[in-house]
Amino acid sequence: MSLQLEWNNEQETIDLPKSFVERLEQLLRLAGEAEGIAEGEVALTFVDDAEIHRLNKDYRGIDRPTDVLSFAMQEEGEDEPDIVFEVESEDEQDPFSGMLGDIIISVERAKAQSEEYGHSLERELGFLFVHGFLHLLGYDHQDAASEAEMTAKQEAVLQKAGLHR
Structure with missing residues (x-):
């Protein structure tokens, strides 16, 4: 298995070319290589502002749209229940063992941000995807040091993929 x-x-709302899936796969491979992650599955869903608003309110208690949400499958937060899967034999695996998590991106928000920052929609979606992927791996940006680390990692992957500002 690979990533x-x-x-x-x-x-x-916004028509996305099918070729963009190849770009997302490239970004996943590059970000995985940078983090030493060779295997796993990431589910990415593009939604509109209304849906991400609903998800942000339901899961984070924040009543407004956002650009990206990440839901990691491999971390255990203190408010999350432990889920144990019964397996019949030693050959069976936990059905979620390879799942890194879900990333949800508002394409409407990404388009607005790409215009605000003066770069392409492809770059903004790529940035949000890599940002979400790093969250799946446990990175965060709660303080200046962790934000600087996360920003440097995101920019390195985007530069390697040729998605410049």
Whole structure:
């Protein structure tokens, strides 16, 4: 197994070329290589502002849209229940063992931000995807040092992929 991307487009506001899936797979591979992650699955879903607003409110208690949400499958937060899977034999595996998590991106928000920052929608979506991937691995930006580390990692992957500002 290698790093796999499961991609869903649940928004109809902005037409995304099918070739963009190849770019997302490239970004996943580059970010995985940079972090020493060779295997796993990431589910990426593109939504509109209304859906990400609902998810942000339901899961984070924040009543507004955001650009990206990440839901890691491999971390155990203090408010999350432990889930144990019964297996019949030693050959069976936990069905979620290879799942790194879900990334949800608002394409509407990404388009607005790409215009605000003066770069392409492809670059903004790539940035948000890599940002979400790093969150799946446990990175955060709660203080200046962790934000600087995360920013440097994101920019290194984007530069390697040729997605410049």
